[in-house]
Amino acid sequence: xxxxxxxxxxxxxxxxxxxxxxxxxxxxxxxxxxxxxxxxxxxxxxxxxxxxxxxxxxxxxxxxxxxxxxxxxxxxxxxxxxxxxxxxxxxxxxxxxxxxxxxxxxxxxxxxxxxxxxxxxxxxxxxxxxxxxxxxxxxxxxxxxxxxxxxxxxxxxxxxxxxxxxxxxxxxxxxxxxxxxxxxxxxxxxxxxxxxxxxxxxxxxxxxxxxxxxxxxxxxxxxxxxxxxxxxxxxxxxxxxxxxxxxxxxxxxxxxxxxxxxxxxxxxxxxxxxxxxxxxxxxxxxxxxxxxxxxxxxxxxxxxxxxxxxxxxxxxxxxxxxxxxxxxxxxxxxxxxxxxxxxxxxxxxxxxxxxxxxxxxxxxxxxxxxxxxxxxxxxxxxxxxx
Amino acid sequence: xxxxxxxxxxxxxxxxxxxxxxxxxxxxxxxxxxxxxxxxxxxxxxxxxxxxxxxxxxxxxxxxxxxxxxxxxxxxxxxxxxxxxxxxxxxxxxxxxxxxxxxxxxxxxxxxxxxxxxxxxxxxxxxxxxxxxxxxxxxxxxxxxxxxxxxxxxxxxxxxxxxxxxxxxxxxxxxxxxxxxxxxxxxxxxxxxxxxxxxxxxxxxxxxxxxxxxxxxxxxxxxxxxxxxxxxxxxxxxxxxxxxxxxxxxxxxxxxxxxxxxxxxxxxxxxxxxxxxxxxxxxxxxxxxxxxxxxxxxxxxxxxxxxx
Numbered sequence: 283x284x285x286x287x288x289x290x291x292x293x294x295x296x297x298x299x300x301x302x303x304x305x306x307x308x309x310x311x312x313x314x315x316x317x318x319x320x321x322x323x324x325x326x327x328x329x330x331x332x333x334x335x336x337x338x339x340x341x342x343x344x345x346x347x348x349x350x351x352x353x354x355x356x357x358x359x360x361x362x363x364x365x366x367x368x369x370x371x372x373x374x375x376x377x378x379x380x381x382x383x384x385x386x387x388x389x390x391x392x393x394x395x396x397x398x399x400x401x402x403x404x405x406x407x408x409x410x411x412x413x414x415x416x417x418x419x420x421x422x423x424x425x426x427x428x429x430x431x432x433x434x435x436x437x438x439x440x441x442x443x444x445x446x447x448x449x450x451x452x453x454x455x456x457x458x459x460x461x462x463x464x465x466x467x468x469x470x471x472x473x474x475x476x477x478x479x480x481x482x483x484x485x486x487x488x489x490x491x492x493x494x495x496x497x498x499x500x501x502x503x504x505x506x507x508x509x510x511x512x513x514x515x516x517x518x519x520x521x522x523x524x525x526x527x528x529x530x531x532x533x534x535x536x537x538x539x540x541x542x543x544x545x546x547x548x549x550x551x552x553x554x555x556x557x558x559x560x561x562x563x564x565x566x567x568x569x570x571x572x573x574x575x576x577x578x579x580x581x582x583x584x585x586x587x588x589x590x591x592x593x594x595x596x597x598x599x600x601x602x603x604x605x606x607x608x609x610x611x612x613x614x615x616x617x618x619x620x621x622x623x624x625x626x627x628x629x630x631x632x633x634x635x636x637x638x639x640x641x642x643x644x645x646x647x648x649x650x651x652x653x654x655x656x657x658x659x660x661x662x663x664x665x666x667x668x
Numbered sequence: 669x670x671x672x673x674x675x676x677x678x679x680x681x682x683x684x685x686x687x688x689x690x691x692x693x694x695x696x697x698x699x700x701x702x703x704x705x706x707x708x709x710x711x712x713x714x715x716x717x718x719x720x721x722x723x724x725x726x727x728x729x730x731x732x733x734x735x736x737x738x739x740x741x742x743x744x745x746x747x748x749x750x751x752x753x754x755x756x757x758x759x760x761x762x763x764x765x766x767x768x769x770x771x772x773x774x775x776x777x778x779x780x781x782x783x784x785x786x787x788x789x790x791x792x793x794x795x796x797x798x799x800x801x802x803x804x805x806x807x808x809x810x811x812x813x814x815x816x817x818x819x820x821x822x823x824x825x826x827x828x829x830x831x832x833x834x835x836x837x838x839x840x841x842x843x844x845x846x847x848x849x850x851x852x853x854x855x856x857x858x859x860x861x862x863x864x865x866x867x868x869x870x871x872x873x874x875x876x877x878x879x880x881x882x883x884x885x886x887x888x889x890x891x892x893x894x895x896x897x898x899x900x901x902x903x904x905x906x907x908x909x910x911x912x913x914x915x916x917x918x919x920x921x922x923x924x925x926x927x928x929x930x931x932x933x934x935x936x937x938x939x940x941x942x943x944x945x946x947x948x949x950x951x952x953x954x955x956x957x958x959x960x961x962x963x964x965x966x967x968x969x970x971x972x973x974x975x976x
Binding site for chain 1: 776946947
């Protein structure tokens, strides 16, 4: 088998993933201290959401402003398990009711609510992280897409859902920990999650899971399903008239994005050690969209870089110029929409890739294949060019 | 639940809650009207709408400070001037934003959403830098303070009555402007068929800019009215943006009457439930109810029958 020059390009499939893997698995762990690496791990949990959004928004044309809901569901499911483990009767014996989480005790609850009970089991928790968001996404999708609600309306309704979940979490303090969220998480099945070793472990776990999601998303985007999604985005009626059930595809891709986000949320809880409603609401949900937009809404690898870069900028700006951060973020939103709608990946494809392709073609004169960027990645959503 | 109240007490409770709901309704109407014009007529999602509102509130605050410092004799009438200034300031900013940003994005409604969100972040930080992070309140002139006793147990707050009258006046003006004036005809023509409207000699770019400016100007007046009820901080606008969007979507985007009807439903539902449940639960239930209705009837309560 000869290697095509296109796949050797950093924007092409093989090389791009290899470079990303090299960066995340080797370069960053060697170059950064544990504190910074933990931060990178935190950024990578947002990359899960961004990858989901590439599928859902970039390919499917469904803009969800409520991905924080799924991120939160995953994160809270994991946090509930950890919280229950941290509040065994032994370590909570100073409470008036030992054996329940501390915030419940503060809110005069005397027994564990029913929906907390199954979270004693780790396997149930893992199932819940995947299934709860999938089911909720499916219900939302069934209600919306079968009735052909789309575009702007869908965006506003998902945003309202993010608002609802935040208000609910903050209002039901006794059941959810309220605005402080769930803090003071200690062990996972007896394994202390606050040690240095655990942080390395979770970082690598996070990277591996991210590559799992990337692989799945890549497979979907290259399959017939991916083509259909793009077709639906550009001319929904034609796909419908060709006999496809448009709603079913939309529901599937929305569920997929939801599950990715939930996995990211669960990894967030494990690495950062808390979960709070500030990661669920409208503002974080819409920020997650910008990670995806900065990376390029049609590029899976770009989404990861986008999440890393925007969050890195956010951290360093808020460390040194907290005043300027909102200006920079606002400017970024406007710039990414107006000046380069295809994000970093678009810039890369139009400026860097052709030069690299020429270089590689010179090194590999035997292959006659023209070095072209993959068709879908280069194709823009309809009307995306100003 | 009602056992400990007498009938007359119950009646006055419901009346007072009803009045509170009416005041909330007036604020919703003021906020949603501007948005309904922009979203319903132009199809632009203006996430910075709340910030235009806050601009109006800050203009009102500045005017009140100026009057109390330099023109204390005329303090009783500053509010009228403040509202006019708020309308002009927000409208001008709106026209500028339309010219710089939105006119390039009309083909991509989802992208206007992201761009205006960016704008809202910038405006928020600008307010924080200029006015400080603390919330500011205005001193109301005497004639807006106090309340009007209807019976022994029912009192009507005068500032609330004023907001209601304002909402009524502005709704009527917008209605007349949209459906009875030449300009309104042009706006609706552009909405229905842009190329044709251009072909018969309507300057569509100018219509767009004026429509957006008008919507933002109304937001400014809404913010001005808002200072009578609550205090203003840099992020106050963001608190209301989702509610306002739901009001507009629930009412049916292209219908002004629908916007008013849905503002009425949502505000009454919320203020009545607030009496029985906690504030957060009533909000959650109201939002869920709206989302549920929208799932059943995606086009909103009132919708134009258009053949596509």
